Amino acid sequence: MLEIDTVTKRFGQVVVADALSLTVRPGDAVGVVGPNGAGKTSLFGMISGDLSPDAGEIRFAGLTVTRLDAAARCRLGVGRTYQVPRPFADLTVFENVLVAAQQGAGERGRAARATAADALARTGLSDLSDRLAGRLGLLQRKRLELARALATRPSLLLLDEVAGGLTDPEVAELVEIVRAARGDGLAVIWIEHVVRALTATVERLICLAGGRMIGDGPPAEVLASRAVQEVFLGVTP
Amino acid sequence: MKFLALITVVLAGVPFYAGPAWERPLIDLLTLAAMASLWNLLAGFAGLASFGQQAYLGIGAYALFATGLDPLVGVPVAAVAAGLAAVPASVPLLRLSGGHFAVATWVLAEIARLTVSMATGNTGVALPAAHEPLLRQAITYWWALAVAAGAVGGILLLSRGRYGLAARAVAGDAVAAAASGVKVTWTRRVAYCLAATGTGAVGAVLFADALYVQPSSIFNVQYSVSMMFMVLIGGIRTVEGPLLGALIFFGLQRALAGYGPWYLILLGVIAILMTLFLPRGIIGKVGRPWKSRAGRSYSVRWPLWPAARRRSKDRGPRAREPS
Ligand SMILES: Nc1ncnc2c1ncn2[C@@H]1O[C@H](COP(=O)(O)OP(=O)(O)OP(=O)(O)O)[C@@H](O)[C@H]1O
Ligand SMILES: [Mg+2]
Numbered sequence: 001m002l003e004i005d006t007v008t009k010r011f012g013q014v015v016v017a018d019a020l021s022l023t024v025r026p027g028d029a030v031g032v033v034g035p036n037g038a039g040k041t042s043l044f045g046m047i048s049g050d051l052s053p054d055a056g057e058i059r060f061a062g063l064t065v066t067r068l069d070a071a072a073r074c075r076l077g078v079g080r081t082y083q084v085p086r087p088f089a090d091l092t093v094f095e096n097v098l099v100a101a102q103q104g105a106g107e108r109g110r111a112a113r114a115t116a117a118d119a120l121a122r123t124g125l126s127d128l129s130d131r132l133a134g135r136l137g138l139l140q141r142k143r144l145e146l147a148r149a150l151a152t153r154p155s156l157l158l159l160d161e162v163a164g165g166l167t168d169p170e171v172a173e174l175v176e177i178v179r180a181a182r183g184d185g186l187a188v189i190w191i192e193h194v195v196r197a198l199t200a201t202v203e204r205l206i207c208l209a210g211g212r213m214i215g216d217g218p219p220a221e222v223l224a225s226r227a228v229q230e231v232f233l234g235v236t237p
Numbered sequence: 238m239k240f241l242a243l244i245t246v247v248l249a250g251v252p253f254y255a256g257p258a259w260e261r262p263l264i265d266l267l268t269l270a271a272m273a274s275l276w277n278l279l280a281g282f283a284g285l286a287s288f289g290q291q292a293y294l295g296i297g298a299y300a301l302f303a304t305g306l307d308p309l310v311g312v313p314v315a316a317v318a319a320g321l322a323a324v325p326a327s328v329p330l331l332r333l334s335g336g337h338f339a340v341a342t343w344v345l346a347e348i349a350r351l352t353v354s355m356a357t358g359n360t361g362v363a364l365p366a367a368h369e370p371l372l373r374q375a376i377t378y379w380w381a382l383a384v385a386a387g388a389v390g391g392i393l394l395l396s397r398g399r400y401g402l403a404a405r406a407v408a409g410d411a412v413a414a415a416a417s418g419v420k421v422t423w424t425r426r427v428a429y430c431l432a433a434t435g436t437g438a439v440g441a442v443l444f445a446d447a448l449y450v451q452p453s454s455i456f457n458v459q460y461s462v463s464m465m466f467m468v469l470i471g472g473i474r475t476v477e478g479p480l481l482g483a484l485i486f487f488g489l490q491r492a493l494a495g496y497g498p499w500y501l502i503l504l505g506v507i508a509i510l511m512t513l514f515l516p517r518g519i520i521g522k523v524g525r526p527w528k529s530r531a532g533r534s535y536s537v538r539w540p541l542w543p544a545a546r547r548r549s550k551d552r553g554p555r556a557r558e559p560s
Contacts (some may be wrong), residue, residue: 048416070415080416088409091402091476099406102399104418152418 001187002025002047002156007056009042009211014089016042017053018211024187026155031198031219033189033229034208041083043208044158048080049073061155074104079154081145083161089134093125095098096133096144097151101235109121119151139170146174150181157181159190163194163197175200189217223233238393244284245386250376254491260378263445266487267381268439269467270389273479275435275488276464278392281474282333282401288461289342290410292326292349293319293433295456298442299353299362307367308445312380312438319437331422331447343458350456361451363509364444378446384438391431393476402427408474466508481519519540 002024004172009017016039024030032040045051046058049070058066061076068076088096090094093199101115103159128136133144142162149157159178161183163171182188182201192198198205198219204224207215209231215222222228246322248267251259272290300318301311302368326345333341366373393400406414407424415421444450463486471482489507493500 050416051410070412071345071418071420074416074418082416084412086410088406089407090409095402095405099402103420105413106418108399123251127401148413148417164509176523208537215457 001061001122002045002109003059004043004056005057005059007046007049008056009039009046009053010189014124015039015211017046017056018057020208020211020213022213024156024189026187027182028204029182029188030190031202032189032208033195033205033228035192037139037196038208039211040208041160042211044080044160044189044191045153047156047158047177060137061213071103074152075106076136077153077155078158079104079149080158081142081149081157081160081162083164085138085145086167087133087136087141087148088133088145091133092129093131093133093136093147094129097147099147100151101153104154107153115153116151119147122180123147124173139166142174143177146177151169152210154186154190158185159188159192161191161196163191164193173196197224198224238389241386241390241393245382246460248382251378252378257374259370259547260436262406262487262491263491264374264378264442266483267378268442268446269463269487270480270483271381271385271435271439272460272464273467273471273483274385274388274392274476275432275439276461277468277473277475277479278388278395278413278414278428278435280468282396282404282408284411284426285425285429286335286339287342287432287463288339288458288465289344289346290432290464291435291460292342292346293436293456294440294443294460295346295349295450295452296322297355298444298450298455299357299436300437301413301441301444302357302362302364302450306343308364308373308380308441309367312384312441312445315441316434316438319440320430321367321432322437323433323476326433327426327429328526331425332527345457346456346461349450353456354452355450359452361449361454362434364448364450366448377442378444380438382446384435384442387438388435389434389476389480395431396476400427401423405474470511470518471507472520473533475520478518478520483517490492 002201004020004022006019006021007017008094021044023230034040044052046053048209049068053066057064061075063076065073065076070164097116098118099113101229104117107115120129123146125143125147128140133150136144146162152202163174171194178190178201190202191218204213204217205219206213207222207228214231215225248263251263272369276287276290286287296319300315301308304314330338330341330345340415357449368376394548403424405418413419439457443455467482467486468479470485471480473477489504493503499547511518
């Protein structure tokens with residue numbers, strides 16, 4: 001469903017994607033790890049349409065989407081969260097999710113409200129429906145990111161460090177939410193520094209460093225591989 | 238909405254029971270209220286702070302002149318002309334955002350002023366009086382009322398619906414809005430063209446009222462500054478705020494008209510104090526004393542350069558503004 005085909009992206013001297021290729025099938029759950037500045041968030045930007053690659057192609061749902069804007073890709077089924085949450089601060093929690101159901105999922109009236117309410121229920125935010133999003137704490141903001149992405153009814157969900165900065169029990173709850181969301185054939189790509197959260201959920205792990213893929217496979221194998229160990233532990237051969 | 242309809246009906250009777258002496262100041266107040274509401278539609282609901290709305294005042298006024306129509310039927314025609322002019326203007330403008338957008342709208346308004354000056358001369362043009370003075374003023378008054386009520390009612394309806402929610406999301410965070418499926422540029426274009434249409438109608442009413450218009454007076458950036466002042470004082474992103482702002486601005490104008498430049502200096506001082514101490518305007522500070530169906534008052538911020546401020550907090554990569 002998603003094919004990233006030799007994509008390259010630079011910011012000045014910094015290479016965030018170096019002829020990167022990746023294929024994700026429907027229902028896949030892929031974890032992404034890598035040191036700070038490896039290009040993980042930039043990869044999401046290129047998939048969701050916030051960033052355009054310097055070279056290469058991105059295909060999604062049978063279409064070449066490299067030139068499509070973020071709204072069009074969302075409507076095709078790409079849902080994403082932001083590492084630093086970007087709630088609509090002046091809208092209520094419910095409105096934040098409703099706009100995603102209306103615009104991203106293309107629903108109207110009662111159907112849109114039901115989708116929004118469902119996304120809030122799944123992320124445990126129902127009680128905060130009427131709160132202004134700008135007043136939420138970090139955990140709640142992260143959950144709102146997730147709820148808003150789910151409300152667009154994605155077929156591919158991009159999670160960017162939704163567990164970052166949370167306590168262990170909070171991480172466990174988030175893992176549960178993501179697992180439950182995967183029920184209906186949803187593909188997930190999940191960036192996380194908290195590797196425990198990933199290994200509990202994904203069956204495939206990729207490791208990025210300097211815009212290159214240095215590991216791809218079952219989580220245990222990738223984490224044990226020499227290249228990945230070097231990057232994470234700073235061991236040089 | 239019912240309250241708005243009631244006020245409109247009461248005000249519509251003014252020429253019958255209050256007489257022409259009341260019409261004059263009310264024309265001023267109503268045109269101010271319309272201008273402020275329309276500026277709020279642009280800046281508050283779509284996140285597009287403009288310094289160039291005088292372009293559409295001028296286009297509306299000069300469209301009334303160019304068509305040679307009686308204001309009785311000419312005001313809507315002028316409004317449509319301004320709205321149509323906004324469609325091509327929006328193409329380059331909406332590639333920009335924040336401060337760049339604000340400056341570009343001003344530049345475009347200057348271009349419109351120069352074009353009109355070249356076509357009709359700097360000295361201005363006069364509107365032949367089509368009716369005897371009493372009726373003429375009443376017609377102008379009713380148009381001022383219709384434009385103000387139409388602007389406020391239209392914005393109220395828009396802000397409650399699907400479009401209004403999308404526009405508020407865009408004003409809050411255009412990048413996140415796009416990622417949630419909102420067609421950002423289209424949403425902004427609708428707000429821009431609607432605001433231009435309403436502002437064009439106001440321009441035609443100002444012309445019909447004064448019977449005389451000059452490029453340097455109608456295409457004056459002072460108008461946009463006043464719109465911004467009213468919206469910021471009253472409370473941006475609320476429907477009531479701009480109306481309150483218009484009332485305060487109107488009062489200040491009357492009270493201080495005799496003091497020349499001091500009047501402008503005082504307005505400047507008030508604007509600075511307001512942005513420092515009451516950044517959400519009066520409505521944003523005191524909240525709504527009455528209950529509105531929209532539920533709650535929005536928390537409001539000065540939205541002119543939100544992207545720049547957000548970036549400083551953001552440690553993730555900078556997503557580009559969707560175009
Ligand atoms: N818009 C931008 N302009 C310039 N440099 C950028 C931009 N976005 C990202 N970068 C740089 O590109 C590199 C990769 O950034 P990216 O956010 O993709 O890394 P990451 O793997 O998500 O890191 P982290 O784990 O810290 O989130 C970083 O060095 C970052 O400073
Ligand atoms: Mg990142």
